[in-house]
Each structure stands twice: as structure tokens, then as C-alpha cells.
Amino acid sequence: xxxxxxxxxxxxxxxxxxxxxxxxxxxxxxxxxxxxxxxxxxxxxxxxxxxxxxxxxxxxxxxxxxxxxxxxxxxxxxxxxxxxxxxxxxxxxxxxxxxxxxxxxxxxxxxxxxxxxxxxxxxxxxxxxxxxxxxxxxxxxxxxxxxxxxxxxxxxxxxxxxxxxxxxxxxxxxxxxxxxxxxxxxxxxxxxxxxxxxxxxxxxxxxxxxxxxxxxxxxxxxxxxxxxxxxxxxxxxxxxxxxxxxxxxxxxxxxxxxxxxxxxxxxxxxxxxxxxxxxxxxxxxxxxxxxxxxxxxxxxxxxxxxxxxxxx
Amino acid sequence: xxxxxxxxxxxxxxxxxxxxxxxxxxxxxxxxxxxxxxxxxxxxxxxxxxxxxxxxxxxxxxxxxxxxxxxxxxxxxxxxxxxxxxxxxxxxxxxxxxxxxxxxxxxxxxxxxxxxxxxxxxxxxxxxxxxxxxxxxxxxxxxxxxxxxxxxxxxxxxxxxxxxxxxxxxxxxxxxxxxxxxxxxxxxxxxxxxxxxxxxxxxxxxxxxxxxxxxxxxxxxxxxxxxxxxxxxxxxxxxxxxxxxxxxxxxxxxxxxxxxxxxxxxxxxxxxxxxxxxxxxxxxxxxxxxxxxxxxxxxxxxxxxxxxxxxxxxx
Numbered sequence: 001x002x003x004x005x006x007x008x009x010x011x012x013x014x015x016x017x018x019x020x021x022x023x024x025x026x027x028x029x030x031x032x033x034x035x036x037x038x039x040x041x042x043x044x045x046x047x048x049x050x051x052x053x054x055x056x057x058x059x060x061x062x063x064x065x066x067x068x069x070x071x072x073x074x075x076x077x078x079x080x081x082x083x084x085x086x087x088x089x090x091x092x093x094x095x096x097x098x099x100x101x102x103x104x105x106x107x108x109x110x111x112x113x114x115x116x117x118x119x120x121x122x123x124x125x126x127x128x129x130x131x132x133x134x135x136x137x138x139x140x141x142x143x144x145x146x147x148x149x150x151x152x153x154x155x156x157x158x159x160x161x162x163x164x165x166x167x168x169x170x171x172x173x174x175x176x177x178x179x180x181x182x183x184x185x186x187x188x189x190x191x192x193x194x195x196x197x198x199x200x201x202x203x204x205x206x207x208x209x210x211x212x213x214x215x216x217x218x219x220x221x222x223x224x225x226x227x228x229x230x231x232x233x234x235x236x237x238x239x240x241x242x243x244x245x246x247x248x249x250x251x252x253x254x255x256x257x258x259x260x261x262x263x264x265x266x267x268x269x270x271x272x273x274x275x276x277x278x279x280x281x282x283x284x285x286x287x288x289x290x291x292x293x294x295x296x297x298x299x300x301x302x303x304x305x306x307x308x309x310x311x312x
Numbered sequence: 313x314x315x316x317x318x319x320x321x322x323x324x325x326x327x328x329x330x331x332x333x334x335x336x337x338x339x340x341x342x343x344x345x346x347x348x349x350x351x352x353x354x355x356x357x358x359x360x361x362x363x364x365x366x367x368x369x370x371x372x373x374x375x376x377x378x379x380x381x382x383x384x385x386x387x388x389x390x391x392x393x394x395x396x397x398x399x400x401x402x403x404x405x406x407x408x409x410x411x412x413x414x415x416x417x418x419x420x421x422x423x424x425x426x427x428x429x430x431x432x433x434x435x436x437x438x439x440x441x442x443x444x445x446x447x448x449x450x451x452x453x454x455x456x457x458x459x460x461x462x463x464x465x466x467x468x469x470x471x472x473x474x475x476x477x478x479x480x481x482x483x484x485x486x487x488x489x490x491x492x493x494x495x496x497x498x499x500x501x502x503x504x505x506x507x508x509x510x511x512x513x514x515x516x517x518x519x520x521x522x523x524x525x526x527x528x529x530x531x532x533x534x535x536x537x538x539x540x541x542x543x544x545x546x547x548x549x550x551x552x553x554x555x556x557x558x559x560x561x562x563x564x565x566x567x568x569x570x571x572x573x574x575x576x577x578x579x580x581x582x583x584x585x586x587x588x589x590x591x592x593x594x595x596x597x598x599x600x601x602x603x604x605x606x607x608x609x610x611x612x613x614x615x616x617x618x619x620x621x622x623x624x625x626x627x
Contacts, residue, residue, distance in 0.1 A: 151558075
């Protein structure tokens with residue numbers, strides 16, 4: 001092996017590795033704790049000292065998806081034996097199932113609003129980004145800065161008029177209203193990122209296509225889009241994650257019908273106070289897809305979180 | 313040629329449509345492409361902004377829509393700027409901003425510097441460290457209240473495990489003196505990887521040849537760090553601070569779930585305070601004036617900062 005002055009020595013590497021891994025383990029602990037708590041019984045969850053080894057149970061998950069109620073002892077004794085595994089788990093707590101909880105609905109709302117706004121945002125964003133990248137749009141720099149500056153406003157500050165506006169046109173607490181809102185919020189990020197990706201595609205490809213008799217529109221669809229596919233996909237994941245995680249608008253503008261999971265999960269309570277295993281179960285199901293996406297995205301992560309300001 | 317879904321859609325476009333578009337000039341296409349985005353942003357961003365400014369000059373209250381609305385001029389602005397609670401809020405926000413940025417810059421830079429030593433498996437560990445920042449702040453913030461529970465909370469247990477003392481003896485979110493630190497710790501846990509990633513990009517942008525030259529000149533490692541590494545990472549670091557500054561100035565979800573602004577108003581940051589005025593006390597006009605003042609402040613500070621950043625970059 002050749003000697004290099006810039007290559008760190010083996011000892012340096014070892015020390016650096018140990019320190020970074022130590023930090024990684026500390027930083028991942030709260031997340032592991034969420035996952036573990038979801039599989040604990042309610043007594044194990046609040047045990048002292050905190051239990052690392054415990055008997056796993058699906059109690060939290062069952063409680064997450066059901067509402068339960070207490071019945072008198074004589075009624076309880078008179079019940080026929082439980083027929084399903086989840087009924088057994090509820091009966092063991094001395095309760096009976098009263099019906100499904102709202103978690104399923106809220107999760108579905110998150111899916112609908114997240115995907116709806118992401119798709120709309122990609123359609124609008126790709127078109128706008130292409131125009132900004134290839135054409136001489138008047139006031140281009142001002143428009144780009146304007147799009148970016150919409151991110152500086154605290155969401156609460158615009159929530160008042162949006163609340164009034166949605167109420168007057170019947171969009172409050174609807175999926176469509178939230179999809180439009182999240183699309184607008186994400187548009188700045190997606191136009192900014194996509195312009196960067198499209199800028200990197202050599203303009204010669206389109207010129208060749210135009211000479212071959214393609215129209216501008218065909219060239220955009222057949223030449224530019226396939227080449228920008230990776231960029232579009234990673235931008236889409238960023239928009240999806242943002243819409244998925246958004247809380248401020250969701251808590252202020254939705255209540256019954258279109259409420260997403262983030263405002264709902266903290267409100268999960270059991271029959272006696274906060275049901276932490278159920279909260280943790282709800283959080284685990286909700287956070288898991290984002291963890292997977294993050295791992296898929298890791299190459300483009302930096303670009304996404306910095307609005308394309310840092311590319312590599 | 314492979315047929316991707318996109319190509320299928322394209323070839324399914326009827327001839328007539330294609331022919332009509334053929335006639336369009338680039339200029340028209342540009343407007344068709346940009347138009348919808350601009351319209352949506354005008355409707356959902358700019359129109360509400362103008363509405364906020366208009367409301368800020370009135371005594372309108374959302375919960376009393378039938379009251380007559382009167383124009384009160386700059387009265388709302390005067391009241392916001394002379395309100396004692398707002399200055400308490402600003403202090404809480406300043407404490408939060410300064411400490412999160414200081415901690416995240418120090419830890420983030422240190423981590424990036426260590427990761428850049430390219431030990432084996434550094435990619436995997438980097439990805440693990442990055443995870444918290446991608447998650448829903450509201451959901452994670454809510455769970456941190458569990459970690460911060462006296463006695464049963466993992467955080468209290470870990471702290472007393474190393475320092476001794478009683479895990480039930482302190483409550484991070486119930487104590488007026490500790491709560492501001494509770495939100496700093498949770499935010500630092502969540503967002504340090506952001507600063508780390510940007511610093512890492514900065515470190516990786518420095519060509520090896522510069523260090524080789526420094527080595528030839530017999531510059532010490534210490535000297536190389538301060539005269540090469542730090543100045544070259546500085547623009548990246550400043551960018552990270554800008555992003556964190558803007559984000560934490562409008563911080564809402566994580567903190568509202570963690571402490572709800574309490575105890576008392578010890579952690580009532582500007583966004584939480586604004587939410588109370590607008591959606592709990594329903595002082596719409598007052599809250600609008602407050603929102604305008606916040607926006608102008610962020611915008612002004614960010615503009616000055618970007619100028620400074622560009623000057624550093626040019627050096």
C-alpha cells in the first residue's frame with residue numbers, strides 16, 4: 001500500500017469509528033424504545049427500572065385499533081368465550097371490544113392526502129421546473145426567490161386566512177383542501193430541486209429530438225422526463241415525507257373528516273390515562289415507512305433537505 | 313426501445329392534441345407550464361398573506377363573525393410591540409434558537425469530521441444517525457414526553473444511572489428551569505444530523521491536494537485544521553445555520569407536543585404564542601399583526617444573513 005499524507009492512520013479510524021458508533025447508538029435508542037414500547041404490556045411499559053427484556057405482547061396494537069369498554073362483573077362472566085386472538089387479549093385486561101378505533105381512518109387520510117399532494121406537486125413542479133430551466137421566463141430570478149420565500153412564513157401565520165378561506169368555499173376539513181394546501185407548501189421545494197435535476201440534463205438531447213421532428217411537448221415527455229426520472233422520484237419522496245409529517249396545518253384545519261395521523265396519535269388514550277403501548281404502536285406503524293424511505297433516499301438526502309443548495 | 317410507463321402515456325396522446333401543441337410557441341408553453349404553479353401559490357400563499365396584512369389593521373374576531381369589523385389602524389401593532397408576554401416569548405425563542413444552533417453546530421461538525429475519517433462502515437452509521445430528522449416531529453415529540461417522565465422515563469433513568477440521584481427527583485417538562493432545556497435536547501437529537509450532513513458535504517468538497525501541499529510546507533495538523541478545514545467548511549456551516557435558524561424560529565410541532573409551551577409560559581415559543589392568540593383567544597386582528605411582524609423579522613434577518621453568507625463564499 002502506498003503511503004498517503006491525507007489518508008487517516010488506522011488508529012485515527014478506530015477512534016473515529018468508536019465515537020461515531022457510540023453517538024449512533026445513543027441517537028437510535030429513543031426510536032428503538034418506541035418500537036419496544038409498542039410490544040410491551042401496559043405494566044411493563046411503565047416499570048421501574050425501565051425494562052429492556054420483557055415478554056412481548058400485541059396488547060398495544062390491539063388497543064390501537066379498537067375502542068374498549070368495561071362491563072359489570074356479572075355481565076363479563078356471562079359472556080361467551082372469546083373467538084379471536086385479539087378478543088382474548090382485550091378480555092385479559094378485563095375489558096370488551098366496543099368497536100374499531102379511528103386510527104385506521106386517520107392513517108388512510110394520511111395516505112390519501114400524502115399521495116394526492118405528492119402526485120399533484122410532481123405534475124405542477126416538473127412542468128414549472130422545466131420551464132424555469134429551459135425557457136427565458138420573465139422575472140425568473142424573482143419568481144424563484146418568491147417561491148422560496150413562501151417557506152419562511154410560520155405556518156400558524158397563514159393558517160388564519162386559510163382557515164377563513166377554506167371555510168367560505170367549503171374546503172375546511174376536506175381531503176381536497178389539505179391536498180391543495182400541502183401541494184402549495186411543497187411546490188417551492190419541488191420546483192427548486194427539480195430545476196437542479198433538469199439543469200443537469202444536457203440540452204443537446206432535446207435539440208436532437210426537436211430536429212427529428214418532435215414538438216417541444218413531445219421532447220419534454222419522451223426525452224426529458226425519462227432522464228429526470230431518478231430526480232423526480234427522490235423529489236417525490238421528499239414531498240411525501242413532508243406531507244406525511246406535517247402537523248401544524250393538520251391540527252388547525254382538520255378535525256373529524258380529513259384529520260391525518262400526526263395530530264391523532266398523541267391523543268390516543270386508554271381506559272385509565274395515557275395508553276403508552278398503543279401510542280408507541282401507532283407511532284411505529286406511522287414512522288416505519290419513512291425510515292425505509294430514508295434508507296432508500298440516502299444518496300439524495302442532502303440535496304433534498306437543503307433545497308438543492310448542496311448537491312453532493 | 314424499452315417502453316416505460318411515461319412513454320406509453322406519451323404515445324397514447326391523440327394525434328390531434330399533439331398537432332395542436334405543435335403550433336404553440338416556446339413562450340406559450342413556458343406560461344402553460346409555469347402558470348398553474350403560480351396560480352396555486354397565489355391562491356394558497358400570497359392571497360392569505362395579503363389577507364393577513366388586511367386583518368392586522370382590524371379588530372376582527374373569527375369566533376364572532378357577526379360583530380361589525382372596524383378599522384383600527386396601527387393599534388394592533390402597537391399592542392403587540394408593547395405586550396410584556398411577547399418579550400417573554402422572544403426570550404424563550406432566543407434561548408431555544410441560540411442553544412440548539414450552538415449544540416447542533418458543535419456536535420454536527422464533530423460528527424462530520426469523524427465520519428470523514430472514512431472508517432469502515434461509515435455509510436451505514438451515517439444513515440442511522442440521519443433517521444431522527446426525517447420523522448414526524450409531532451409524533452416523536454409526543455413520545456419524548458414519555459422518555460422525560462420522572463421515575464419511569466428512559467431519559468431520567470439514563471441521567472441518574474450515570475450521575476446518581478433519584479430518577480423521580482426531577483421532571484424535565486414539569487420544571488420551569490428544566491423545560492427550556494428539554495426542548496433544546498429533543499431538537500438537538502432530531503436536527504444535529506442535518507448540520508452533520510451539510511458539514512460532511514463541505515469536508516468532502518475539499519480536495520486532497522490542498523492538504524498534500526500543506527504537508528509539504530510542514531504545516532502542523534492543528535494548523536491545517538484551523539487554516540484549511542474550518543475556513544473551507546464555513547460557507548456550508550453558515551448555510552446549515554441559516555436553515556436551522558429559519559426552521560427553529562417558526563418551530564411549532566415538536567415543542568407544542570413536548571411541553572405545549574409550559575410550564576406556565578417557560579417554553580412558549582413565538583409560533584405557540586401566536587397559535588394561542590389566534591386559535592384559543594381568537595384575537596384575529598392582533599394575531600395577524602403579530603404574524604406580519606414575525607414574517608418581516610425572519611425575512612429581514614434571513615436577507616442580511618444571506619448577504620453575509622455570499623461575502624464569505626466569495627473569499
